[in-house]
Amino acid sequence: MPTKPLDRLMFVQGGVCFFCKQPLPKAEASVEHLLASANGGGNSDENCVACCKAVNALLGSMSLKEKFQVVLNQKGQFKCPNGAGSAKAAAKPKAPAIAKPKDDKLALVIANLKQRGNSKPRTLKTLTSSVSSLFPKGISEADLAALVQQLQSTGKVTVEGSKVTYAL
Ligand SMILES: [Zn+2]
Numbered sequence: 001m002p003t004k005p006l007d008r009l010m011f012v013q014g015g016v017c018f019f020c021k022q023p024l025p026k027a028e029a030s031v032e033h034l035l036a037s038a039n040g041g042g043n044s045d046e047n048c049v050a051c052c053k054a055v056n057a058l059l060g061s062m063s064l065k066e067k068f069q070v071v072l073n074q075k076g077q078f079k080c081p082n083g084a085g086s087a088k089a090a091a092k093p094k095a096p097a098i099a100k101p102k103d104d105k106l107a108l109v110i111a112n113l114k115q116r117g118n119s120k121p122r123t124l125k126t127l128t129s130s131v132s133s134l135f136p137k138g139i140s141e142a143d144l145a146a147l148v149q150q151l152q153s154t155g156k157v158t159v160e161g162s163k164v165t166y167a168l
Contacts, residue, residue: 005043006031009050018049019071020080028052028082036061054082105143106150108134113156114168123162124148 006029009018017024018032030053035041038061058081059067071078109131113120121127132144139147151157158165 005045005048006050008045009048012045013050017055017080018051019055019078020052021078022052022080024050024052030056032056032059034067035064039063052080052082055080105135105139105147106154109147109151110156110168113166120164120166120168122164124159124164125162127151127157127164 006026009031010024010026010029013024015024016022017029029050031048032051032055033041033043034047034049037043041047059070062070112130112134121130128144128148131147132139148157152159156167158167
């Protein structure tokens with residue numbers, strides 16, 4: 001078991017900075033006294049964390065209140081001033097493209113067309129307006145075109161010239 005304070009803290013923290021959670025090379029690591037020694041903070045592990053030297057220097061002998069302020073101001077994405085944490089934070093995965101609402105619309109359109117039995121729209125124009133009428137709150141031209149396109153790409157609808165046939 002490591003016995004030096006820094007080694008112990010690094011071990012407990014899994015080798016990452018207490019604040020920014022980035023892998024912390026030993027050369028960059030330092031022991032931060034949460035309650036600064038100047039304010040009466042002790043050297044016990046309870047009062048110490050291992051962190052980037054840069055943030056340690058920044059926090060210096062701030063009061064606990066001020067340190068909280070600094071941490072909270074980072075709004076959950078703490079980046080130490082040396083920027084080690086920035087690369088990963090920037091690579092934060094974006095929410096996947098929102099295909100779901102369109103899929104729901106497509107399902108709605110297909111269900112409606114099925115219900116129509118033999119009285120389905122026979123031309124592209126009437127199909128488009130029928131699809132449009134399914135969305136009383138309105139649907140953008142682009143969404144409408146995308147839906148008609150999806151009907152074709154899923155093989156539910158075949159458009160030949162202006163005529164439309166169905167595989168429903
Ligand atoms: Zn850090």
